[in-house]
Amino acid sequence: MEKTFIFGHKNPDTDSITSSLVMENLEKKLGNGEAKAYRLGKINKETEYVLNYFKVQAPEILENLEEKSNVILVDHNNFSESAEGIAKANILKVVDHHCIANFETSSPLFYIAEPVGCTETILYELYMMNKVEIEPKIAGLMLSAIISDTLLFKSPTCTKKDEEVAKELAKIANVDIESYGMEMLKAGTDLNEFTPEELINLDSKESEAGSAKVQVAQVNTACIEEVLKDKEKIENAINNFIKTNGRNLFVFAVTDIINSNSQIIALGDRTDIVEKAFNVTLKDNMAFLPGVVSRKKQIIPVLKENA
């Protein structure tokens, strides 16, 4: 068996990192000994907390992907969020929970996606389908990603299945979901050491709304004001990003994970899309969006519909 590269999206979050590790575990149990997890960027604070807690090493960074390399994609399918050279790779499998966009293969492949809150919920089903036992450490990684993606089941992306699977995993991992989950999410909100440039790139997705090129970045926090104390510097970083990367709209969402709201900064020449989408008037380039926590369900589709 040739080497198989497993990885999640750029700007990796806890789901992308742990899903790569969990998929490596599953592939090895299924006999693909050459499967190995990689990452496409820096480990964030939340993921660092998870890996330390369960004493698991972070995947190596993927330096380059040679032509015809065997790859397995987790937690993404969009080539623009994937590794350089993905278009010429040999994609064996995809396990994902996003819409399908900018994805194409010349051969049939194993592709499973479900409209659930987290990739790990689907991976749990694959363990069940293949009758492979989940070790406590692996269960801990999987549980952490579900907590992360669903903000402890509070996000509208969370499904009944995510919650049921999380409960099963918590038993195997032997952790209390509420207390562990809150600690983990809080660890992720420690944004102090990031520069404004890093902040707006921590978890950032490219998208399109009508003819507009859009970038939506998101950070989680326990205190919105704390993140926005350097608002002007963040705006400068966003404007630079817009210029360098040719975007019509950049939305930076600062999400309060305690109260489930978001404050957004919107810049670019198409901020009208934001005003129409959320029926707000931007003041100082900002708007407060009560109840909005999910980029995938509550921001990107709304922008698309109103472009």
Place this chain on the structure above:
Amino acid sequence: MEKTFIFGHKNPDTDSITSSLVMENLEKKLGNGEAKAYRLGKINKETEYVLNYFKVQAPEILENLEEKSNVILVDHNNFSESAEGIAKANILKVVDHHCIANFETSSPLFYIAEPVGCTETILYELYMMNKVEIEPKIAGLMLSAIISDTLLFKSPTCTKKDEEVAKELAKIANVDIESYGMEMLKAGTDLNEFTPEELINLDSKESEAGSAKVQVAQVNTACIEEVLKDKEKIENAINNFIKTNGRNLFVFAVTDIINSNSQIIALGDRTDIVEKAFNVTLKDNMAFLPGVVSRKKQIIPVLKENA
């Protein structure tokens, strides 16, 4: 629950027709009473034989798809092979065994694809996953599609899984695979009543090879000469198709299912791709391709690689 439209690709083959019916059965058993199978074209002779044998009614033809209709796609994902209006439909699920191309959704969905020979092999797994029993009639439909897509396990697209699933289904349906399968395949080779225009459209797929727009049509037969007795009329039909639909290459493959070979007619301004791909020189626009029976594995990818 709102109405859900289930359908396979245009120019439906046995897999597309039976998978729609089987998916309707599964959805109903899972509580979606409003799911209904449709078809996007005429039933072919082979499928007619199958439906008669198992006493199942053909799905209704899909007349039009309103905006935001709920749909489930089986046996295809490419919008160009799907219903008119698919881009504005609400795609709930896809069950498929092809490469992913020209497919995009704005919301996450249930998508399962596997590199197996037939959609029904994946549907069998979905019955197992959901612990739903397969009735003899349904098993018969599923088995027929596997036999059809794999040419009784002789096609290189056939996997071990297809063969294993077919054996299980044959037990439930209580049919002998070999004798039933041969009769069914032969029924499909009765091409006498088709006009040349119909022949080249019976099972025809659009594709791209480099910058060339390509159409690859295929018919199965027990006697290649019999199909090509009106070669000139077929060539006229192909040339008309090329003009009307703007293709650079049309490959019409006449596949001998007894001996597992194909005779092809290639027309258009890029027949050089065919000559390079199969290392042949076209004579009278024709070439004989020994061992070639699968458009998906042995024709389309080879054309793409050599464009």
